[in-house]
Amino acid sequence: ITGNNSVCAGNTATLTYYVATVNNAAEYIWTVPTGWEILSGQGTAAITVKSNNNTGAISVLAKNGCGIGASSTLPVEVTSRLPLTPGNITGNTKVCAATNEITYSIGAVSGATGYAWEVPTGWEIMAGQGTTSIKVITGSTSGNISVKAVNGCGNSAEASVLAVAITAVPETPVAITGEKDQCAGNSGKVYNIEGVKGATSYTWTVPADWVITAGQGTNAITITAGSESGNVRVVAGNTCGDSQAQLMAVSSVGIPSSAPAKIFASDNLICSEQTGLTYSIDPVPTATAYAWILPEGWTITEGQGTTSITVTAGTKAGNIEVKALNGCGESGAQLLPVDPTATAATVIGTITGETTACSGQAGLVYAVPEVPGATNYTWTVPQDWTITAGQGSNTVTVTIGKTSGEIAVTAANTCTTSLPSTLAVQVNLSPQALSLIKEESNPCAGLAYAVPGVDGATAYIWTVPAGWEIVAGQGTTAIKVTAPDGSPKGLVSVVAQTPTCNTAPVSIEANPARADVDLTIANVFSPNGDGVNDKWEIVNIQNYAENDLVIINRWGSEVYRSKSYHNQWDGGELSAGTYFYVLKVKVCDGSYKTHKGYVMIMK
Missing domain, CATH: 2.60.40 (Immunoglobulin-like)
Structure with missing residues (x-):
């Protein structure tokens, strides 16, 4: 029997009791404690009753035409008092947000038929509401868990209360402080962060061959750097979990691994005391500065410490030297020999080329042997000649004018210019240019x-x-x-x-x-505008400028005439069909030769 088994004395409300239906039962016979009244439902599986102050039992029998089944009984007690306040709630008072199956419980309360639990906003009771033990899913806010005992007369006057606090996962640590570049083998170097609220520990990681020598678990560590680059990483943690990681990229910097690869010079030929010369190198990995050394008497005017310097040359030969530097040491040196005495030859060789030429003649080539140390050659030619290629080199190509004279050339570099070499050229006038054939x-x-x-x-x-x-x-x-x-x-x-x-x-x-004398006269054409056979063609008609053409239809009517025909007829508006032609051409003896035949227009 289902229904209240504890009824408050003086209760005036109606109560309901019921049983599950019994197979083959035709009716149900209910009995209630003395003085109770069945208001409705006698004979069915559910009754509504009115109680009085008598304790007793409610029972029911199932019956049909064959007999009566065994009875079912529910003892009921009439009480006149509310249940007592539950005892202390047991369970964790500090919990993590969004945690499943956290249990809170109390001891059973005498006279209680149930228990009413309440949890903080955002929390959820998964199971156990109405019993002495519940399982909850925590929310994100702190608050109170409370419970009251319940019976037919109501809830206990006071609730049992347990204050609970949510512990959050720590925030991501702020930026790590410390040196980003470390020399391999450096020890005693410190990396730290500000303390994170709610964190109870800190977990640090460093590049593979670095060693944390002190401070793991705190907000500051001491390390010995290895040879590998990577990240210094830290997370803040507590019992509820770990924060997002904070990273700091760090590099292990050794002594620059090699000397600068090559020194580049702005000038390969140097004049004594020449200014504005530049020397440069490609950057060297891990280098932070560069040390340049020059020959005696040379001066760096700009760029010491960088990859490019500007210098004034002295008068002595020697080496330009450079090393790459960083806080861990210096590389080996790269050298460039320099000699400020190199100059172009003061006298150059003989010019080779034609000594007689025709006016207007093009493509003539003149040359001198290459001059050691020369960086440029300057050629001059008679006024109406033209240098078409090679100015600046030891070979030029020219177009001859009408004037005889000398070709001259000098060789030079930044320090000196040679004396000229010359060659006299006699120009013969060419005939007047021919007109078209x-x-x-x-x-x-x-x-x-x-x-x-x-x-x-x-x-x-x-x-x-x-x-x-x-x-x-x-x-x-x-x-x-x-x-x-x-x-x-x-x-x-x-x-x-x-x-x-x-x-x-x-x-x-x-x-x-x-020069062909034979005419080939087409007997069909198709003026369809497709670009193929659109006009009537007479092969070699252009060789007979004096000609007379007449086209007639089958009724003898003239439909087209042309003097000096040159393959221009496209049939005009004529319809498709067969037409006849009479063509007269003037031949070599002055007479006219007549050609007759037919031509078909196809459309």
């Missing part, structure tokens, strides 16, 4: 080419493609040529000569077809 080829004359004569020329030398033959005119301004059948286009060139000079050649692309 004129095409005079046709079916009557054959292949023919001509060029206007120029003043001063004594001959004209022609060249034709391989296999072609000049049959007349070589040496003159006009030639006649033959070409094998089927020859492709080729270049015909000519130069004008004097006894001493030639002009530049001029050329023309020669087309053997210009």
Whole structure:
């Protein structure tokens, strides 16, 4: 039977009692203590009753047509007092936030039928509410856990209370203080942080071969540095956990591992007492400064201690020396021999090149042997000549003007300039430049080419493609040529000569077809605008400048006419079909030859 087994004296409220249904039961027979009254439900599995001050028992029988089952009984006590205040709550008074299954409990209270627990805001009772022991999930705030005993007359007058405090995980430590660079083997070096609120210990880690010699667990450690770089790391901890780590990158700095690799010089040739010379090196890993030493009489004007210095040279040869430094020591030295006496030769060799040339001639080369110590060569030429390449070197390329004269060159470096070397050059005037070759080829004359004569020329030398033959005119301004059948286009060139000079050649692309006498007349074309066979073509018609073309339709009507036709007809607005042509061309004897036939327009 389920229901209150402790009833407060003088209770006027109705009470409910019930049992689980019994298989095959047709009705239920309830009995209650003397003076109690069943208000409703007799015959069912649940009744509502009104109590009085008599203690006793509630019982129930299940019944059907075959008989009555065994009874079930619930003793009930009528009491007239509230339960006592529970005893002390037992359990942790300092706990971590968000912790599961923390247990709090009390001893049983006489006369209590249950217990009412309360926990701080944000906490959660996982199990045990109503009993003498609960399990909770902690929140993030501190507060009180309280419990009252409960019976039918109410709750105990006072609650038992236990103050509990939340212990937080420590905050991340602030920045670590200490030296970021340590010489390998340094001892007694300290790294520390400010104390972190709530922390009860500190855990430090250092690079692999470093050693913590004192202070592990506190907010300051003493170390001996190893040869490896890495991080000094610390976390603050307490019983609830560890903070995020604070890191400080540290480097193990040994003596600079090697001498500077190479000294770079602004000038390889040095003049005595020359100013503004610079010498430099690439930075050396772990170096913090550089020590430079110069030959006797030389002076550093800027940059001592850095990777680059500016100096004034003395008069003595010697070595430029530099070492890399840091707080742990110095590297070996790098040396650069220097000699401030190097100069260019005061006299240079003979110029080689043509001593006679033609005006306008291009690509002539003049040179002198290389001069030890020279860094520059300066060439001069007659006023109307042009240096086209090589100024500054020991070889130049020139275009000849009309004036004879001298080519001169000097060699120099920062300290001295040589005397000039010269070469006299006689310039012979070239013939006047040729104009373009004129095409005079046709079916009557054959292949023919001509060029206007120029003043001063004594001959004209022609060249034709391989296999072609000049049959007349070589040496003159006009030639006649033959070409094998089927020859492709080729270049015909000519130069004008004097006894001493030639002009530049001029050329023309020669087309053997210009001498063809045969006409090839197409009998179909397709003016569709696709770029293929869009116009009616008569091969070699260009060789017959005087021609007359008439196109007629099948009814004899003229639909197109052209004088001097040159393959321009695209059919116009004519429809597709067959048309007839009459073509007259003027031939070599002055008469006209007539060609007739048909042509189809396809669209």
